[in-house]
Amino acid sequence: MANLDSLSAALAQRKQQRLYRTRPLLESAQGARVVVSGKSYRNFCSNDYLALANHPKVVAAFQQAANDFGVGSGGSHLVCGHSSLHHQLEEELAAFTGRDRVLLFSTGYMANVGIINALLGKHDAVFEDKLNHASLLDGGLLSGAKFQRFLHNDIASLTKKLAASTAERKLIVVDGVFSMDGDCAPLAELAALAEQQDAWLMVDDAHGFGVLGEQGAGCAEHFQLDQNQLPILMATLGKAAGSFGAFVAGSEVLIETLIQFARPYIYTTALPPAIAAASLASLAIIRDDRERRQELQHLISHFKQQAQALGLTLMPSNTAIQPLLIGDSAKALVVSRALAEQGFLVGAIRPPTVANGTARLRMTLTADHSEQDVSDLLAALASVLDPL
Ligand SMILES: *Cc1c(COP(=O)(O)O)cnc(C)c1O
Numbered sequence: 001m002a003n004l005d006s007l008s009a010a011l012a013q014r015k016q017q018r019l020y021r022t023r024p025l026l027e028s029a030q031g032a033r034v035v036v037s038g039k040s041y042r043n044f045c046s047n048d049y050l051a052l053a054n055h056p057k058v059v060a061a062f063q064q065a066a067n068d069f070g071v072g073s074g075g076s077h078l079v080c081g082h083s084s085l086h087h088q089l090e091e092e093l094a095a096f097t098g099r100d101r102v103l104l105f106s107t108g109y110m111a112n113v114g115i116i117n118a119l120l121g122k123h124d125a126v127f128e129d130k131l132n133h134a135s136l137l138d139g140g141l142l143s144g145a146k147f148q149r150f151l152h153n154d155i156a157s158l159t160k161k162l163a164a165s166t167a168e169r170k171l172i173v174v175d176g177v178f179s180m181d182g183d184c185a186p187l188a189e190l191a192a193l194a195e196q197q198d199a200w201l202m203v204d205d206a207h208g209f210g211v212l213g214e215q216g217a218g219c220a221e222h223f224q225l226d227q228n229q230l231p232i233l234m235a236t237l238g239k240a241a242g243s244f245g246a247f248v249a250g251s252e253v254l255i256e257t258l259i260q261f262a263r264p265y266i267y268t269t270a271l272p273p274a275i276a277a278a279s280l281a282s283l284a285i286i287r288d289d290r291e292r293r294q295e296l297q298h299l300i301s302h303f304k305q306q307a308q309a310l311g312l313t314l315m316p317s318n319t320a321i322q323p324l325l326i327g328d329s330a331k332a333l334v335v336s337r338a339l340a341e342q343g344f345l346v347g348a349i350r351p352p353t354v355a356n357g358t359a360r361l362r363m364t365l366t367a368d369h370s371e372q373d374v375s376d377l378l379a380a381l382a383s384v385l386d387p388l
Helices: 005-016 056-069 077-081 084-097 108-119 134-142 155-164 187-196 252-261 273-288 290-309 329-341 371-385
Strands: 033-036 039-043 101-105 125-129 146-150 170-175 200-204 232-236 246-250 321-327 347-349 359-364
Touching (some): 056 273, 084 246, 108 134, 108 170, 108 232, 108 252, 134 170, 146 155, 155 170, 187 200, 273 290, 290 371, 321 329
Antiparallel strands (some): 232 246, 347 359
């Protein structure tokens, strides 16, 4: 048996840097209130923005489909795992996003790795925002394309790099809503630049889908970008949709390319069909129940107002992701633990998820929170921060 001491040393170092991760043990369904290790909390760290993860209609659709289709899909999409429920979800998502066609992936991480690697090789170049999600960075690195990062939301920085590139294919990749910051990418400018520089634009809308746009179709709807302007639209179903999985929406030729060449699509078991049924039920609620989005929007405004009244300086975000920059990782942990003692679950996000020296509390709001929940959280936060 090989000696694993070097691993123990790396673990010890991580602990000492206050970067060690542990997993809160949930003993309830996801929601604005959860039970963790026997204690009840008001939960401000889920991505279940529309409170659909435990919605009765979504749960019922899942149960019914499990009765009809069983649990496992039994195969990859290309062999015998592609069910009529997967297919229906793809068709409804294509109509909803205004794209020719949609392809489901088992997770968002796999979608991002699969898309970038199917589109790019060593003669190509990928241009990524510095704050992109890890799955986009990993996808770009794995592709063998020339990997270039530009300053966050900085069109001038990107323009310079694009103009200097001699790559055959150029792919610009950004988060629609940045997952640890909550701000949006300047998609109209990025789309114009992509066209001008003959580059493709890919957006990961994990945190915009279901939430942004009049209909909830996400950042493409919010910024009114059609399939020509934004040809590669990716989003996940495990956040606002409260389900699981991910999809990419675009042209017929894009989707066929992914079916033929995206290895994380080809070499994996299809999602359970009942998950697709749950996502269909979520999609119906996203489409029909605008009030949920309005309630969330109202809470975001309330949160920002109250924070300002308490003298808390938030990061510039208008979305359900409302981070408070702390800086030091140890201090972020202290604040998060003090909030937990008062019954609030808030994640301390530390490097390497975010840049060194930018540890933060990432507070997220959902349609199931009340104004009182938000006011109580902020009052607790102010009292915790005051003596620090
Ligand atoms: C969560 C997330 C992903 C990964 O999606 P999963 O379905 O959870 O694998 C990808 N991109 C962004 C921006 C995310 O926030």
